[in-house]
Amino acid sequence: MxxxxxxxxxxxxxxxxxxxxxxxxxxxxxxxxxxxxxxxxxxxxxxxxxxxxxxxxxxxxxxxxxxxxxxxxxxxxxxxxxxxxxxxxxxxxxxxxxxxxxxxxxxxxxxxxxxxxxxxxxxxxxxxxxxxxxxxxxxxxxxxxxxxxxxxxxxxxxxxxxxxxxxxxxxxxxxxxxxxxxxxxxxxxxxxxxAEGEDDGVPAVGADGDAYADWPEDDTGAPRKDEELLQIAQTLKDLGNKLFKQGQYALAMRKYQKAIRYLQEKTLDADSEKKDTDQFKQEYYKVKVPCFLNRGFCALKLERYETTIRDMTSVLEFEDQERFVSPADQTKAYFRRGLAKTKSSDLEGGKLDLEMALKLSPKDTAVLKELEGVKAKLAAKREKEKKAFAKMFA
Incomplete structure (x- = not known):
């Protein structure tokens, strides 16, 4: 038996x-x-x-x-x-x-x-x-x-x-x-x-076609080459994008997180003898930046504001950020972090981030609208505090 x-x-x-x-x-x-x-x-x-x-x-x-x-x-x-x-x-x-x-x-x-x-x-x-x-x-x-x-x-x-x-x-x-x-x-x-012979309810391959181990260290195959890790991360990012478009934000977050784990298996090498080419770095950040931006956006949709703030901060502090994070992506990072801070009642912090986003993209109407809204909330808050202070000495 x-x-x-x-x-x-x-x-x-x-x-x-x-x-x-x-x-x-x-x-x-x-x-x-x-x-x-x-x-x-x-x-x-x-x-x-x-x-x-x-x-x-x-x-x-x-x-x-x-x-x-x-x-x-x-x-x-x-x-x-x-x-x-x-x-x-x-x-x-x-x-x-x-x-x-x-x-x-x-x-x-x-x-x-x-x-x-x-x-x-x-x-x-x-x-x-x-x-x-x-x-x-x-x-x-x-x-x-x-x-x-x-x-x-x-x-x-x-x-x-x-x-x-x-x-x-x-x-x-x-x-x-x-x-x-x-x-x-x-x-x-x-x-x-x-029971003996009963299906265990765990598919060998995910319904979405994801056949990769959730954690790279549990991959039982031969060590992955850098290009393979990058391709796996790209595939997982694409699956995350599909789930995001379907409104399945929690599942999409898991795919982006998994993609990030595979990217983290590769450390961009600055050693002179095996230095990564600019082309490889470009491809690497082309996958990495959207994974962080999109995971943070999913977290925003799920009201997990601390995660959004953390992920957007990561994008803005990436090594070689000025070379490989475009102004458009920097705008997204400041904008989403500003939204998360505002939702977390940090109106001043949200205002500063939205102002940075507007500086990068002056014609972005979504940023302008949110910034005006935050300024109005801050003005109302100050007026309320002013009235409360006045009552103390009435």
């Missing part, structure tokens, strides 16, 4: 981002795999120890742990580990009782013993049990995003990600706040078990 497969449908900030499909190693760790499988289906009902449903559905990924920069220590389920300068570590979830890493319950009781340590943490996308020491397994688990050999002999590996590695990467890159918790809720919106 093949190993069981389970799935998580993930949302970030209420937006569906896709499905993760797991294989559970019931042939090596049957007890641990069965615990996870049953918690995916919810078939065991209410937990006797916590009085909560034994079900992952609706529970969060409460910690995103990354080890970046200098060597330091990381905490996992009460244990502390020395780690090196890796770009990632793991994402952790499974606390369906307290939702913050302090709770959870197994199908065998509050805790159960370590089954075995036969499998090693030797690659990314492994499924392993979080614990606070020997014999303290409950419902909490983690998915590795890099090899983590320092966890061998302490945490039980019991599965792997079959599909949805890009979803794991997206969770890993979610902005974090205090205690490694994601700024936006990362939830298991739905979960369950897939």
């Amino acid at each position: 093949p190993n069981p497969r389970c799935f998580f449908d993930i949302t970030i900030g209420g937006e569906s981002i896709g499905r993760i499909v797991f294989e559970l190693y019931s042939d090596v760790t049957p007890k641990t795999a069965e615990n996870f499988r049953a918690l995916c289906t919810g078939e065991k009902g209410i937990g006797p120890s916590t009085g909560k449903p034994l079900h992952y559905k609706g529970s969060p990924f409460h910690r995103i742990i990354q080890a970046s920069g200098e060597r330091g220590t990381l905490s996992l389920g009460g244990r502390r580990y020395l780690c090196g300068s890796s770009s990632g570590f793991m994402i952790q979830g499974g606390d369906f009782t307290a939702q913050n890493g302090t709770g959870g319950e197994s199908i065998y009781g509050l805790k159960f013993e370590d089954e075995n340590f036969k499998l090693k943490h030797d690659r990314p996308f492994l499924l392993s049990m979080a614990n606070a020491g020997a014999g303290t397994n409950g419902s909490q688990f983690f998915v590795t995003t890099v090899p983590t050999p320092h966890l061998d002999g302490k945490h039980v590996v019991f599965g792997q990600v079959l599909k949805g590695q890009s979803i794991v990467r997206e969770i890993e890159r979610t902005p974090k706040g205090q205690g490694d918790a994601p700024d936006q809720p990362v939830l298991i919106a739905d979960c369950g078990e897939l």
Whole structure:
């Protein structure tokens, strides 16, 4: 009998981002795999120890742990580990009782013993049990995003990600706040078990024809040449443009972001022996600039003003900006950043950006109209403040 497969449908900030499909190693760790499988289906009902449903559905990924920069220590389920300068570590979830890493319950009781340590943490996308020491397994688990050999002999590996590695990467890159918790809720919106032979619901190639790994580091083929990376980014930009025209702004943003990731695999080289030609730089920025402009425009449509401001600022601060960012594109960047600032109640900042846009494109009626509107709002605001000040001394 093949190993069981389970799935998580993930949302970030209420937006569906896709499905993760797991294989559970019931042939090596049957007890641990069965615990996870049953918690995916919810078939065991209410937990006797916590009085909560034994079900992952609706529970969060409460910690995103990354080890970046200098060597330091990381905490996992009460244990502390020395780690090196890796770009990632793991994402952790499974606390369906307290939702913050302090709770959870197994199908065998509050805790159960370590089954075995036969499998090693030797690659990314492994499924392993979080614990606070020997014999303290409950419902909490983690998915590795890099090899983590320092966890061998302490945490039980019991599965792997079959599909949805890009979803794991997206969770890993979610902005974090205090205690490694994601700024936006990362939830298991739905979960369950897939029957033998059942379609897993994850197409091998996207419906839009996008066959590229969402994250370049997960591309299993040979290293891409610079020209290939540029062509992939161009293809993804075109897909984003198509989605934008259809009004699917959130999906379009994801395509532009993916294109940017592939562009970031290539650093324009200033070394004298292998210096990039001006022609290549021109083609590079011809893709890069619209990706940032369009992603920021999508964010504006979705009222994600901080993202718009960040992306427009990036365009205006690109290296070689004067050579490769046209006045028309600079106008777009100032205009969209000005709109985002205005929508964020930064009227003065918005006014300055709109004035810069108008300076670059004096005949742009859309810019002129917005600038006049902001000036009127500022005048009304000052008049209101003036009246309020006068009342204080009446």
